[in-house]
Amino acid sequence: MARKISYQQAINEALAQEMRRDSSVFIIGEDVAGGAGAPGEEDAWGGVLGVTKGLYKQFPGRVLDAPLSEIGYVGAAVGAATQGLRPVCELMFVDFAGCCLDQILNQAAKFRYMFGGKAVTPLVMRTMVGAGLRAAAQHSQMLTSLWTHIPGLKVVCPSSPYDAKGLLIQAIRDNDPVIFCEHKLLYSMQGEVPEELYTVPFGEANYLRDGDDITLVTYGRMVHLAMEAAANLARQGIDCEVLDLRTTSPLDEDSILESVEKTGRLVVIDEANPRCSMATDISALVAQKAFAALKGPIEMVTAPHTPVPFSDALEDLYIPTAAKIEAAVHKVIGARSAA
Amino acid sequence: MSQIHTLTMPKWGLSMTEGRIDTWLKREGEQINKGDEVLDVETDKISSSVEAPFSGVLRRLIAQPDETLPVGALLAVVVEGEADEAEIDAVVQRFQAEFVPGGDGEQDSGPAPQKIDLGGRTLRYFDLGEGGTPLLLVHGFGGDLNNWLFNHQALAAERRVIALDLPGHGESGKTLQRGDLDELSQTVIALLDHLDIQHAHLAGHSMGGAVSLNLARLAPQRVRTLTLIASAGLGREINGDYLQGFVDASNRNALKPQLTQLFSDPGLVTRQMLEDMLKFKRLEGVDSALRQLAAALADGGVQRHDLRAVVAQQPSLVIWGAADAIIPASHAEGLPAEVEILPGQGHMVQMEAAERINQRLAAFLASH
Numbered sequence: 001m002a003r004k005i006s007y008q009q010a011i012n013e014a015l016a017q018e019m020r021r022d023s024s025v026f027i028i029g030e031d032v033a034g035g036a037g038a039p040g041e042e043d044a045w046g047g048v049l050g051v052t053k054g055l056y057k058q059f060p061g062r063v064l065d066a067p068l069s070e071i072g073y074v075g076a077a078v079g080a081a082t083q084g085l086r087p088v089c090e091l092m093f094v095d096f097a098g099c100c101l102d103q104i105l106n107q108a109a110k111f112r113y114m115f116g117g118k119a120v121t122p123l124v125m126r127t128m129v130g131a132g133l134r135a136a137a138q139h140s141q142m143l144t145s146l147w148t149h150i151p152g153l154k155v156v157c158p159s160s161p162y163d164a165k166g167l168l169i170q171a172i173r174d175n176d177p178v179i180f181c182e183h184k185l186l187y188s189m190q191g192e193v194p195e196e197l198y199t200v201p202f203g204e205a206n207y208l209r210d211g212d213d214i215t216l217v218t219y220g221r222m223v224h225l226a227m228e229a230a231a232n233l234a235r236q237g238i239d240c241e242v243l244d245l246r247t248t249s250p251l252d253e254d255s256i257l258e259s260v261e262k263t264g265r266l267v268v269i270d271e272a273n274p275r276c277s278m279a280t281d282i283s284a285l286v287a288q289k290a291f292a293a294l295k296g297p298i299e300m301v302t303a304p305h306t307p308v309p310f311s312d313a314l315e316d317l318y319i320p321t322a323a324k325i326e327a328a329v330h331k332v333i334g335a336r337s338a339a
Numbered sequence: 340m341s342q343i344h345t346l347t348m349p350k351w352g353l354s355m356t357e358g359r360i361d362t363w364l365k366r367e368g369e370q371i372n373k374g375d376e377v378l379d380v381e382t383d384k385i386s387s388s389v390e391a392p393f394s395g396v397l398r399r400l401i402a403q404p405d406e407t408l409p410v411g412a413l414l415a416v417v418v419e420g421e422a423d424e425a426e427i428d429a430v431v432q433r434f435q436a437e438f439v440p441g442g443d444g445e446q447d448s449g450p451a452p453q454k455i456d457l458g459g460r461t462l463r464y465f466d467l468g469e470g471g472t473p474l475l476l477v478h479g480f481g482g483d484l485n486n487w488l489f490n491h492q493a494l495a496a497e498r499r500v501i502a503l504d505l506p507g508h509g510e511s512g513k514t515l516q517r518g519d520l521d522e523l524s525q526t527v528i529a530l531l532d533h534l535d536i537q538h539a540h541l542a543g544h545s546m547g548g549a550v551s552l553n554l555a556r557l558a559p560q561r562v563r564t565l566t567l568i569a570s571a572g573l574g575r576e577i578n579g580d581y582l583q584g585f586v587d588a589s590n591r592n593a594l595k596p597q598l599t600q601l602f603s604d605p606g607l608v609t610r611q612m613l614e615d616m617l618k619f620k621r622l623e624g625v626d627s628a629l630r631q632l633a634a635a636l637a638d639g640g641v642q643r644h645d646l647r648a649v650v651a652q653q654p655s656l657v658i659w660g661a662a663d664a665i666i667p668a669s670h671a672e673g674l675p676a677e678v679e680i681l682p683g684q685g686h687m688v689q690m691e692a693a694e695r696i697n698q699r700l701a702a703f704l705a706s707h
Contacts, residue, residue: 194622200621
C-alpha cells in the first residue's frame with residue numbers, strides 16, 4: 001500500500017529529491033527560507049504556507065531568500081537558467097505576475113526562439129493560484145490562461161499529490177521555462193505518492209473517469225468538483241468521462257478530441273475568468289475539429305468576468321461548484337431532446 | 340444438521356476497502372456448490388467473481404446490484420440443510436448489529452509488505468501465514484506481488500506464503516546490475532537466505548516461472564517443488580510484439596492493447612489498472628530495467644532460455660491457460676510434471692481462474 005502524503009509534502013519532496021540528484025537545482029523566492037540572514041530562527045517559514053520548509057537546512061546556500069522585488073529575483077533566476085543552473089523560483093501569489101512579467105513574457109519565453117534554438121532556459125516558476133481562501137481580489141486569481149497564451153512557456157497545474165510530485169520533477173528537468181501553478185486549497189489534500197523519483201509527462205491528460213455520455217474537461221482544483229458532479233450524475237444514469245488536462249501548455253488535444261468524438265458532448269470547467277480562457281480555448285478546439293461529432297451545444301462552467309470578491313458569500317458564488325457542473329451537463333443533454 | 344452461512348464482501352489485496360455489486364450470477368433459492376461463482380464485484384482496481392466458500396441453498400440476497408459495500412459486509416445467506424425464515428432473519432439481524440466496517444481500524448495494523456535492504460538494494464516482500472514448508476510466489480515481467488492478489492491469502496491458510504517484488508519491479512529497487520535471469524534468481528535465493536528458509540516450494544508466473552526454474556538449476560537443494568504458471572523457459576516462442584509494445588508504451592492508448600492481450604476477459608483491463616501500470620512505468624529506473632530484462636529474456640519472438648531439463652529435478656506442477664496470447668500453452672506438452680490446462684483462459688490465469696488454481700496448487704503442495 002503506497003504511502004499517503006499531502007500535495008504540499010509532495011512538492012517539498014520533489015524539490016528535495018531533485019536538489020539531491022542535481023547540484024544545479026536551487027530555490028529562490030520571498031520567504032522560501034524565512035529568517036535566513038536576519039535575526040530570528042533560520043528556516044522558520046519555508047514559504048508563506050510552508051511548502052519549502054526544511055529545505056534550507058538540508059541544502060545550505062541553495063535556498064535563497066530574495067528581497068521584495070519580483071522583477072529582481074525572477075530576473076536573476078531567468079539569468080541563472082541561461083547560464084546552466086536550474087532555478088526553481090517562487091512567485092508567492094500568481095497575482096503578483098505583473099511585477100515580473102517582462103522577465104517571463106519578453107525574456108525567458110523568447111530566448112530559445114530568438115537565439116535560434118541555441119539557448120535553453122530551464123526555469124521553473126512555482127506560484128500559488130486559485131480562489132477559496134478568503135484572500136480577496138489580489139491573492140486569489142486563476143491566471144493559468146495568461147501564461148498559456150504566451151508561446152515559449154509550459155504551464156502546469158496539478159490536481160493531486162501524485163501529479164504534483166511527478167509534474168514538478170518533470171518541470172525541473174525540462175529545458176524550457178515552466179510556470180508551475182499550485183492551487184492553495186489543494187495543499188492539504190492527501191494522496192498516494194511513491195517515495196521514489198518519477199516524472200509525469202507534459203501534454204498528457206489524465207482520464208479520471210471513463211464514460212460514454214458526455215466529456216468533462218478540466219484541470220487543477222476543478223477536477224475534484226467535476227468528479228463529484230460525475231458521481232452524482234452517474235446515479236442519474238449519466239456517464240461522464242472526466243479529463244484532467246494536467247498541463248494547459250502543451251495541451252493534450254488528442255485526448256480531448258478522442259473523448260468528444262466518443263461522447264458527442266462537452267462541458268469545460270475552468271476556475272479562471274471566462275474571456276480568453278482554457279474554457280473558450282478548448283470549446284473552440286472542439287467546435288473546429290470535432291464539430292461533426294457534437295450532439296449538443298458546448299457548455300462552459302467558469303468564474304464570472306469579475307475580480308474575486310472578498311465577501312465570503314460572494315466568493316462562494318464566484319467559484320464554480322459541482323451543482324453548476326451538473327446543471328451544465330443537464331443543459332447539454334437536454335438540448336438534444338428539446339431539439 | 341443444518342448450518343447457516345454468511346457470504347461477505349471479500350478483501351482482494353491490501354488496499355481494497357469496499358466493493359460494488361455488479362450482478363448476481365445465482366438466484367435466491369438456487370443450490371450453489373463450493374467454488375461456484377455467485378456474484379460479480381467491482382473495485383476501483385479490478386472486477387472479479389465472488390466464489391462460494393461453502394455449499395448450500397442461496398436463501399437470502401442482501402446486497403443489491405450497484406450497491407457499494409465495505410469489505411466484510413453481508414452479501415447473502417447460504418443455508419446447508421434446513422432453516423426457517425425466522426432463523427435466517429435472526430442471523431441477518433445479529434450480523435448487521437455486530438458488523439463494523441473497516442474492522443475497528445484493523446486495516447492499518449493488518450499485515451503489510453515489508454522492505455529490507457538486500458545487498459544494497461531495497462527488496463519488498465509480503466509474508467503471510469505460518470507453518471509447513473514455505474511457498475514463494477514469483478511474479479512475471481512488469482508485474483509485482485499484487486499479481487497474487489487472489490491467491491496469496493487463500494494459499495496462506497495452509498502454510499507460510501511469501502510473495503516478493505523482483506528487482507526492477509513493484510516497490511523493490513529498480514537498478515539492475517547484469518539485468519539477466521541469474522541476477523533475479525540469485526536475488527530470490529538471497530531472500531531465502533535472509534529469511535533463513537532452507538527449503539521452499541516455488542511458484543512462478545511467466546518470467547517468474549523462468550526465475551524459479553533457474554533458481555532450481557542454481558540451487559536444486561533449496562527447491563521442494565516447482566509450480567510453473569504460463570511459464571517462460573519451457574519453449575521457444577514468446578509474443579515478442581507484446582514484450583516490445585509493453586516496454587515502449589508510455590501512455591494509456593499505447594498500453595491498453597498490450598494489457599488486453601494478457602486477459603481472456605478484456606473487460607478486466609480497467610482504467611485504474613492502466614493508471615497503476617503507467618505509474619509503475621514512470622518510476623525512475625523502471626524503463627531501463629524492463630528493457631534490460633526484455634532483452635535478456637527474448638530475442639524478438641524467441642526465448643533465450645531453455646530450462647525444460649530442470650522440470651524433472653523435483654515434483655513439478657505446470658498450469659496454463661489454453662488461450663494464452665503471450666506464451667503458448669503447447670509448451671506444457673511432454674513435460675515430466677503434473678499438467679493442468681485451463682480451457683479459454685489467458686496469460687493472467689492465476690488472477691482470472693484464481694479459485695481453481697488455488698485449489699489445484701494447495702492439493703499439489705499438500706501431496707509433497
